[in-house]
Each structure stands twice: as structure tokens, then as C-alpha cells.
Amino acid sequence: MRTNRAPIVITAYLLSMAALTFFLLYENVQGQFALLLPARSEQVFLVVSLLQMIVVTFLTPAFAAGSISGERERRTLAVLLTTPLSPVEILIGKIISSSALLALLVVVTLPLYSLVFLFGGAVPQEALAVFGFQLYTILAIAALSVAWSTLALRSGWSTVLSYSTVTFMTLVSGILGYGLQFAAGRFPVDAFLVQWGSDVLQLNPLWVEARLENAVQGTAHSWVIFIVFYTVLAAVLLTFGVWRLRPQVLSFMPGVSRSDEKNYQ
Structure with missing residues (x-):
């Protein structure tokens, strides 16, 4: 953020997303912007949001x-551990700093979703739900x-x-989930395959985001399972990470020996 790369990356990403959004809108209405087609505009909203989810998902690592x-x-690392920061604070700081730029990329593209509102393809509540889910996925x-x-x-x-x-x-998760549902269609006797397929798909951020936009069939609170699973x-x-940074935090537990300081480095 202290160099010119950050504004260049943000500007280039915003321009590319804006160009894609305008292109999809133009193609869906065939150049007749006076013609309101909510169904096609909804497809634009789905494509743009899923594409952005793919970008931030693979850029975060x-x-x-x-x-x-x-x-x-x-x-x-040893110098960092001598600061007043605790291991938990160090890990939280690393999480926030590494996701800040990606969160900014999501924020700057939020006004593009307002273009979809002009054609009735989405409502503000739906866009905010997708926006919040993308931020959680980044974190x-x-x-x-x-x-x-x-x-x-x-x-x-x-890495x-x-x-x-x-x-x-x-x-x-997507291949396995749809594979189980396909197998359930071929073998209706194994009804548990449908439930297993649905449970696996609820761990997929792309599927959950599509569910928030009512593009796929599923339970109304699929996002809750996603958030609970990945939060836990x-x-x-991260608990094991705290022990890795400072092994003596678990020295009070029976059977846990204190590790040598060379583990810090």
C-alpha cells in the first residue's frame, strides 16, 4: 500500500470489471437499453458476482x-515475538493485513452492482448479502x-x-456434491446420497453465493452451515498456530513438554 502498485491494481481491476459489466448488459439487451429485461439483468449480476468470488478466492492465499x-x-519471527503483541494479536494482524487489499477490491466494485438495479435484476438486500458473504470468504x-x-x-x-x-x-466440493446428486438420480434407492451431496455443496462458496441469489435450489440457510464450518x-x-508461535502456552497441560526455542525460527 506504500507503493504505486496498490492504486494501479485497484484501478485496473475496477476498469476490467466495469468493462465486463457493461459488455454483459449490452449483450443481454442487444443494445436496446430502453428495454427492461430483469431476467437477463439477473444473469449479469450472477456472472459478475461469481467471477469476483473466483478472483478473490484464488488471490487471497x-x-x-x-x-x-x-x-x-x-x-x-523471533524479533516479532519480542514485541508486546501476543501470538493471537500477531495472527489477527496478519489476517487483517493480508485481506485488506482484497476487501478493498470488493468494496470498489460495489457501485457496479447499482447498474443491475436499473434493469431490475437484483434488490439492494440481495447485493448486500452477496457483498457481505464475499468479505467473510476473504477473511x-x-x-x-x-x-x-x-x-x-x-x-x-x-502455499x-x-x-x-x-x-x-x-x-x-462442487464436483463431489453434484456427483453425489447425480448418483442419487441414477440410484433412487440410495436417498442418503442426496443429503450428502447437499451437505458437501454447502461448503462451496460459489454454490452458496449462487444460493443467495436464488440461482440454485437448496435450503434457505445454507450460508449458516458454510460460516459455522469454516469458522470452527x-x-x-489458529489454536495450533498459537502453540506453534509460543509452545510454552500449553506447558501447563499434563503430557505436553516445552519445546526448544529453535522452533520459533
């Missing part, structure tokens, strides 16, 4: 995967990436683990 492991490789992926960065010894491993997590969230997962991993 690039900012967060090396936050702690990079400190360790640069030999600055959740940043928290998981920072946790992997703390647990792994090298940035290469933390692999972070992108593996994102791949499961976006690709594996991030909390568990």
Missing part, C-alpha cells in the same frame, strides 16, 4: 500464505492461509496447503 513463514525465513481463506503459514516451516509448503484448501472449497476449522488451526 497469494497474500496470506507467506505471512508467518516469510517472517521465519527472513529471520524476523476465512486468509485465516486458513495464515494458519497454514504458521504451522508449515516454509512458504512453499504453506501448497493454502491452495489445496481453496481447491477443495471451490472445485472438489479456522479457529482450530
Whole structure:
């Protein structure tokens, strides 16, 4: 943020998203902007929001995967631990700092959604729900990436683990969920496959966002399951991350030995 790269990246991203939005609107109304087509405008809103979700989902690990492991490789982790900040505060600061630019990218594109309102494709409540869900997804992926960065010894491993997590969230869960539902259609006797497929899809941020826009069929509160699952997962991993930064915090527990200070580096 102290260089020219941040405003250049934000401006380029905003211009590209604006160009895509105008292009989709123009194509859907065939150049007749006086013709109101809410159904087609709703498709534009869905495509733009899903595309933005894909972008921020795969960009977040690039900012967060090396936050702690990079400190360790640069030999600055021990110095960081001598500050008055606790391990929890260090991890929270890394999560917020690594997701700040991506959150800003989401915020600057919010006015583009107002173009969809002109054609009746969405309501403000729906756009705000999608906007809030995107911000939570950024924080959740940043928290998981920072946790992997703390647990792994090298940035290469933390990057692999972070992108593996994102791949499961976006690709594996979608393929597995729709695969189970397809198998349930071929074998109606196995009714539990439908429920399993629905449960797996509720872990996919793209599917949950489409559900918020009523583009897919599912339960009304699918986003609750998504938030609870990834919040608990991030909390568990970050708890181990706190122990990784300061092993003696668990020295009071029986059977847990104090680790050597070389683990800091």
C-alpha cells in the first residue's frame, strides 16, 4: 500500500470489471437499453458476482500464505515475538493485513452492482448479502492461509496447503456434491446420497453465493452451515498456530513438554 502498485491494481481491476459489466448488459439487451429485461439483468449480476468470488478466492492465499513463514525465513519471527503483541494479536494482524487489499477490491466494485438495479435484476438486500458473504470468504481463506503459514516451516509448503484448501472449497466440493446428486438420480434407492451431496455443496462458496441469489435450489440457510464450518476449522488451526508461535502456552497441560526455542525460527 506504500507503493504505486496498490492504486494501479485497484484501478485496473475496477476498469476490467466495469468493462465486463457493461459488455454483459449490452449483450443481454442487444443494445436496446430502453428495454427492461430483469431476467437477463439477473444473469449479469450472477456472472459478475461469481467471477469476483473466483478472483478473490484464488488471490487471497497469494497474500496470506507467506505471512508467518516469510517472517521465519527472513529471520524476523523471533524479533516479532519480542514485541508486546501476543501470538493471537500477531495472527489477527496478519489476517487483517493480508485481506485488506482484497476487501478493498470488493468494496470498489460495489457501485457496479447499482447498474443491475436499473434493469431490475437484483434488490439492494440481495447485493448486500452477496457483498457481505464475499468479505467473510476473504477473511476465512486468509485465516486458513495464515494458519497454514504458521504451522508449515516454509512458504512453499504453506502455499501448497493454502491452495489445496481453496481447491477443495471451490472445485472438489462442487464436483463431489453434484456427483453425489447425480448418483442419487441414477440410484433412487440410495436417498442418503442426496443429503450428502447437499451437505458437501454447502461448503462451496460459489454454490452458496449462487444460493443467495436464488440461482440454485437448496435450503434457505445454507450460508449458516458454510460460516459455522469454516469458522470452527479456522479457529482450530489458529489454536495450533498459537502453540506453534509460543509452545510454552500449553506447558501447563499434563503430557505436553516445552519445546526448544529453535522452533520459533
